[in-house]
Amino acid sequence: GSPSKSSLDEETVVQGRPPSVQRAAPKGERLRRNKGHRVHAWLRFLARWVDLSLAVLVLGLALEVAVIVGIFPASLSKMHEGLLAMLAIFLWVFLEAGLLSTWGATPGKWLLKITLRDSAGQQLTFIKALGRSFSVWLRGTGIGFPIISVLTCAVAYRKLTERGITSWDRDGGFTVTHETIGPMRVLLTLLVFFAPVLLIVFGEMIKKSG
Numbered sequence: 695g696s697p698s699k700s701s702l703d704e705e706t707v708v709q710g711r712p713p714s715v716q717r718a719a720p721k722g723e724r725l726r727r728n729k730g731h732r733v734h735a736w737l738r739f740l741a742r743w744v745d746l747s748l749a750v751l752v753l754g755l756a757l758e759v760a761v762i763v764g765i766f767p768a769s770l771s772k773m774h775e776g777l778l779a780m781l782a783i784f785l786w787v788f789l790e791a792g793l794l795s796t797w798g799a800t801p802g803k804w805l806l807k808i809t810l811r812d813s814a815g816q817q818l819t820f821i822k823a824l825g826r827s828f829s830v831w832l833r834g835t836g837i838g839f840p841i842i843s844v845l846t847c848a849v850a851y852r853k854l855t856e857r858g859i860t861s862w863d864r865d866g867g868f869t870v871t872h873e874t875i876g877p878m879r880v881l882l883t884l885l886v887f888f889a890p891v892l893l894i895v896f897g898e899m900i901k902k903s904g
Contacts, residue, residue, distance in 0.1 A: 734808075734872050735854045739847075741802030744886045745790065746835075748801055750782040751889065776840065783838035787831045791824035805883050807875050813867035822866060829862035 757773070760766045793800050794810060798817045803810065812818055818826070834850050836842030854860050863870060 733854050733858055735851055737806050737872060738808065738854070738870070739851075740883055740887065741800070741806045741808055742830075742834075744802030744805060744883060745800045746779075746783055746786060747886055747889060749786040749789065750779050751893070753782040753785065754778060780838035783831065783835055787827040788824070790827045791820055794818050794823040794827075795820040801886075802883075805875075805879050805886075807873040807879070809871045809873075811869045811871070813869070815869070818868070826862050826866050826868065829865065833861055 757766065757770060757778075761768055761770055790800055795818055797804075799809065802808075810818060812822060831837060834846055836844075836846035850860055857864075862868075
């Protein structure tokens with residue numbers, strides 16, 4: 695008969711291989727047969743947005759502190775938001791590789807319960823993670839350049855939804871798994887998602903009041 699609702703809620707989605715060679719899910723878990731459910735492109739987008747938003751926020755705060763204590767000139771605090779974002783996205787390549795090779799996840803992946811493993815089912819080494827991060831930086835986020843990033847994200851989304859795998863995971867032989875996420879994780883993700891916009895609005899309000 696058809697699977698019960700509870701069994702569907704406990705499914706783990708496995709991707710990283712084309713459907714024809716996709717490996718079996720771990721014992722006690724099942725593969726979703728619906729292609730749209732299997733790839734979860736929007737969850738992966740949200741996870742990366744969380745990571746990059748945090749990277750931009752941390753870098754911005756670090757620059758402000760460095761200016762205040764006199765490490766950098768005051769002019770640096772007036773860096774254009776676009777340049778700051780591009781710098782943060784580039785630096786994230788190295789930080790992401792470090793997190794994936796040690797912690798096994800990034801904040802966004804941890805929040806949305808997305809796991810990344812190599813072809814042997816092991817946690818990525820730093821070299822493998824760095825190669826993947828560079829591929830995502832170039833082919834996924836378009837080096838953070840606004841117009842290019844829109845195009846590269848659109849292409850990556852189409853490939854993921856049509857083929858069930860991104861080019862960087864295909865080339866590296868990586869496997870991505872998704873687990874069910876609870877309401878608290880969804881709430882935290884939304885808070886981080888909208889945090890940059892809220893901070894910009896708050897900053898503009900402070901400038902006008904000053």
